[in-house]
Amino acid sequence: MEENKLPDLLNGSATRKREDYLEWPEYFMAVAFLSAQRSKDPSSQVGACIVNQENKIVGIGYNGMPNGCDDDLLPWSRSADDRLNTKYPYVCHAELNAIMNKNSADVKGCTMYVALFPCNECAKLIIQAGLKEVVYLSDKYHDTPEMVASRKLLSMAGVQYRQFKPKRSEIVIDFNSINHRGNAGLCHQRGEQLNQADGERADSAAVSMNNS
Numbered sequence: 001m002e003e004n005k006l007p008d009l010l011n012g013s014a015t016r017k018r019e020d021y022l023e024w025p026e027y028f029m030a031v032a033f034l035s036a037q038r039s040k041d042p043s044s045q046v047g048a049c050i051v052n053q054e055n056k057i058v059g060i061g062y063n064g065m066p067n068g069c070d071d072d073l074l075p076w077s078r079s080a081d082d083r084l085n086t087k088y089p090y091v092c093h094a095e096l097n098a099i100m101n102k103n104s105a106d107v108k109g110c111t112m113y114v115a116l117f118p119c120n121e122c123a124k125l126i127i128q129a130g131l132k133e134v135v136y137l138s139d140k141y142h143d144t145p146e147m148v149a150s151r152k153l154l155s156m157a158g159v160q161y162r163q164f165k166p167k168r169s170e171i172v173i174d175f176n177s178i179n180h181r182g183n184a185g186l187c188h189q190r191g192e193q194l195n196q197a198d199g200e201r202a203d204s205a206a207v208s209m210n211n212s
């Protein structure tokens with residue numbers, strides 16, 4: 001006689017929850033990277049996402065010119081004979097915008113996810129806003145005076161900072177996935193994405209979290 005069949009739950013054939021869902025840190029970092037795609041800066045697109053202690057997003061920002069200031073009239077150059085013809089005196093960093101865009105009364109005790117380690121000016125804002133932690137992905141300007149000063153200020157003020165090491169280098173958002181049964185909408189690898197029909201590729205966007 002056939003041995004008793006175990007319930008599906010025990011023999012492993014039951015439908016289980018997804019295992020490859022985004023964990024909170026990669027979700028928040030991906031939100032920061034996605035918002036960076038709104039930036040009009042041709043040389044640097046940075047996004048920031050502020051999260052409270054309940055894992056709720058309370059502010060998002062990306063680098064851009066101040067509200068009401070025409071970004072077609074202001075310069076986007078990184079260098080010029082006259083500094084006034086570079087972007088630097090005008091552009092608002094992602095961290096500033098994320099703090100100013102907050103949808104809560106304040107951001108005290110919150111964590112900021114940001115693509116690039118914050119400069120010293122943003123460190124001042126982060127400290128004064130009462131943020132308790134900064135999670136960054138890239139630290140490519142580590143040795144510049146701005147970053148040295150930033151680390152000094154954050155450390156003195158007791159703001160924690162740590163580098164985020166993504167498990168995957170890229171997250172693909174596939175707008176077609178909602179029409180496919182059982183497709184989670186996120187492909188882990190570029191290869192998976194490229195296996196799709198050509199026509200579908202145009203409906204996808206990749207949020208790359210490469211450290212560059």
Ligand SMILES: [Zn+2]
Pocket residue numbers: 093095118119120121122123
């Ligand atoms: Zn900054």
